Amino acid sequence: MIRPPRRSSATPAASVFAWTVVGVLVLGLAAAAWIGTRGALAAGHLASAQAGVSAAAADGDDLAAALSRLSTVGADTRAARELTSDPIWTASMALPWVGPQLDALTRTAAAIDDAVATAFEPLAEASAGLSPESLRPVGGAFDVARLAEVAPAASTAAAALRAAADDVAGIERAPLLGRLADAVTASAQQLDTAADDADALRRATLLVPGMLGADGPRSTLVLFENNAEWRSLGGVVGAVAQLDADDGRLTLVAQASSPEFEPVATSPAGELPADVQSIYDTRPARFVQNATQVPDFSVGAPVARELWRRLSGTEVDAVVAVDPVTLSYLLRATGPVALPSGDQLTADNTVSLLLDEVYRRYSGSREQDAFFQSASTAVFQAIADGRADPAALIDAVRRAGLERRLLAWNADAAQQALLDGTTLQGALPASDAGTGVFGVYLNDGTGSKMDYYLHPQVETASCGEGMASVHVTLRSDAPDPATLPSYVTGGGEHGVPPGDVLTGVYVYLPPGAEIVGQRTTSDGDPPGFAGGVHDGRRVLKWSVQLAPGESADLDVTVSVPGVTAVSAVSTPTRIPDEVPRAGTCRSGE
Structure with a gap:
């Protein structure tokens, strides 16, 4: 009699184990497919958002247009964030090797989405209508109120973008795959640039309206440097002008050349720090020509202010320094201007005309100074009359600032602090x-x-x-x-x-x-x-x-x-x- 084979007592356990392994593999494959699919979709949304940011950068001179374009990328950033934050994705972040990849994508998506939601969208709403054309003076006055209205949103955006940039910059790159590491680095750089731009806008919206007289009459002394006779910050101060502003309206009220300061330069216009004197003596405090000799504009600007007070009786609120190269940049925005001499001052001939030709044409300093004053007056008047293309004007000011050709100092400490860390301060x-x-x-x-x-x-x-x-x-x-x-x-x-x-x-x-x-x-x-x-x-x-x-x-x-x-x-x-x-x-x- 043949007996049927006996069943092993281990068979149920082995089956359970086998099915468990199969189940785990199936779940693992499903999870991998789930994560892979969602990751690919998230990457696609982030790429679309980055394309939108790049397109907005092309509108950089038109703030409202750029921000409006940026605000539309919100749908992509929100989708990317949702795709990288579900329970399966979150649980998988604890796995070795794959976990850091998922964590990096999650943090990047969240940071960019936060930036869009808390920075771009509110700023776009606040700056609606703030196009380059809106920055042209109307009836001889700039609309300072419109710019000031953007300040709260700009401050919020600057803080949000800096937080997002710092978060992405803090992601460890070593464990990441090459393409993902490159993407995280690119996102960090993009956010860092956006944070810097937002901070610049914050400073501008807080400072510029006041300098244009939004809070009451304000006077600024402009120093014109001559790069043909070097000083640390650019050139010797050869001429000055006082600009008064009131509720956005600029007026050129007075001008003077450096020789006119001689009668009031009988004593130092302020006490220089001992370490400065040990290197430069007291010359920077005695002559307006040397207001730019110390490579720290916060030292020379108060000297020029005091010398101007002695000469004119006016104590200005701010001091600004520019050079002929800056004027040439401004002329790219205004176009050529006519001078009383019959010359036409253009972006291409400004430097050679003011730093070379004028000395060959006129032998006397008074005639030379008169020519300089006529040139600066013509450029100023073109800007005040609204002849400058606003986008080109912004670009001219930005370029001059980056090249340390445009310097500013405010007597009010709180306003001056808005320039901290910028090239406009002319600091060490x-x-x-x-x-x-x-x-x-x-x-x-x-x-x-x-x-x-x-x-x-x-x-x-x-x-x-x-x-x-x-x-x-x-x-x-x-x-x-x-x-x-x-x-x-x-x-x-x-x-x-x-x-x-x-x-x-x-x-x-x-x-x-x-x-x-x-x-x-x-x-x-x-x-x-x-x-x-x-x-x-x-x-x-x-x-x-x-x-x-x-x-x-x-x-x-x-x-x-x-x-x-x-x-x-x-x-x-x-x-x-x-x-x-x-x-x-x-x-x-």
């Missing part, structure tokens, strides 16, 4: 924990206008852990001095032969930096060195004299603990491209 270079910033400032020692023919080149480099170098080259392409007016060459009155150029180069080291080595090469006489300390920064002064066709080089090596990258700021010259750049490490020993 600021370093952070990882980046050291040099300052290279140029000052004429010839008493001439020969810096029109002098060209600087500044290069910085990191030389390994805690070491850095800065390289400075000065080159003269001056013509035969016999072809130049004595007013331009200085005529040898200050001990420098006509045609030669004596320059004081002040190199500000990053805070905490110490000089390891310094060396120079020069076609002319051996240069001289001096030094000092300004606001905790070591300062090296290099004095060098060049004849036409000569050049000289300075190399400085420093130790600066904790710094892994370096950069520099320098005196803006008549040529916008003459800016600091990255170079190779050079030994100063």
Whole structure:
């Protein structure tokens, strides 16, 4: 008799285990499919949102249009956030390897959605109707109330965007797949740029209405710098003008040239800090021409204000500095303007006409000053009359500010604080924990206008852990001095032969930096060195004299603990491209 096989007692358990494994695999595959599908959809929505942001950037000069476009990406960002926050997705974030990928996508989607909901959409609503055309003066007055109305939303947006940018920037990149890591980095950069732009708008909406007289009459002293005779912040102050504003209406009420200040420059117009005096003596406090000599506009601006009070009896509320290059940018917005001399001042001829041709045409300083004043008056009047294209005007001001050609100081501390951290302050270079910033400032020692023919080149480099170098080259392409007016060459009155150029180069080291080595090469006489300390920064002064066709080089090596990258700021010259750049490490020993 054949007996049926006995069933193993383990069979039920094995079946349960097998079906459990199958179930787990099925659920895992389902979860993977679920996550993969939702992740792909979320990525698509984020890509669509980023495309919308890029399109809005193209409308950057039209705030209302840009914000309106940005507000429409909300549907995509909300969808991406919902797709990356369901229970299955959230639970999977605890898994190894895949978890960091999901977490990064979730945080990025949430940050961008928060930015849209709490920044773009409210700001778009508040700025409706704030187009470039609305910024044109009507009847000679700017609509300051409309700009001021945007301030609360701009402040909220700036804070929300900065929080979102910081959140995405804090996502650990190391565990992420390459494409996802790149996407997170791009999102962080985009949010950071948006946060900076919103902060700039916040500052503008809080500061500009007041400067245009929204809160009552206000006076501003404008200093016109001459880049043909260098000072640390640009050029010697050759002329000034007082602009009064009241409820958006600007009026040019007075002008003066630097020689007119001589009768009131009998004593320093304020006491300079001891460390400043140790480097620059008291000259920046005694002459309006030197109001831009100290590379900190908060030092020179009050001096100019006090000298103007002595001369005119008016105590202005603010001081602004501009140069001919700034005027050329403004003329791209206004178009050419006619001068009483019969000249037409354009964006292309402003610099050469004001810094070169005027000295060949007029031998007397009074005639030269009158020409400068007529040029500045014509540009101002074109802006006040509403002839400037608003978008181009905003771009001109932005560019001049970034190039440190446009500086501002407010007597009211609260208003001045709105400029903290911006190039408009004309402050000493600021370093952070990882980046050291040099300052290279140029000052004429010839008493001439020969810096029109002098060209600087500044290069910085990191030389390994805690070491850095800065390289400075000065080159003269001056013509035969016999072809130049004595007013331009200085005529040898200050001990420098006509045609030669004596320059004081002040190199500000990053805070905490110490000089390891310094060396120079020069076609002319051996240069001289001096030094000092300004606001905790070591300062090296290099004095060098060049004849036409000569050049000289300075190399400085420093130790600066904790710094892994370096950069520099320098005196803006008549040529916008003459800016600091990255170079190779050079030994100063």
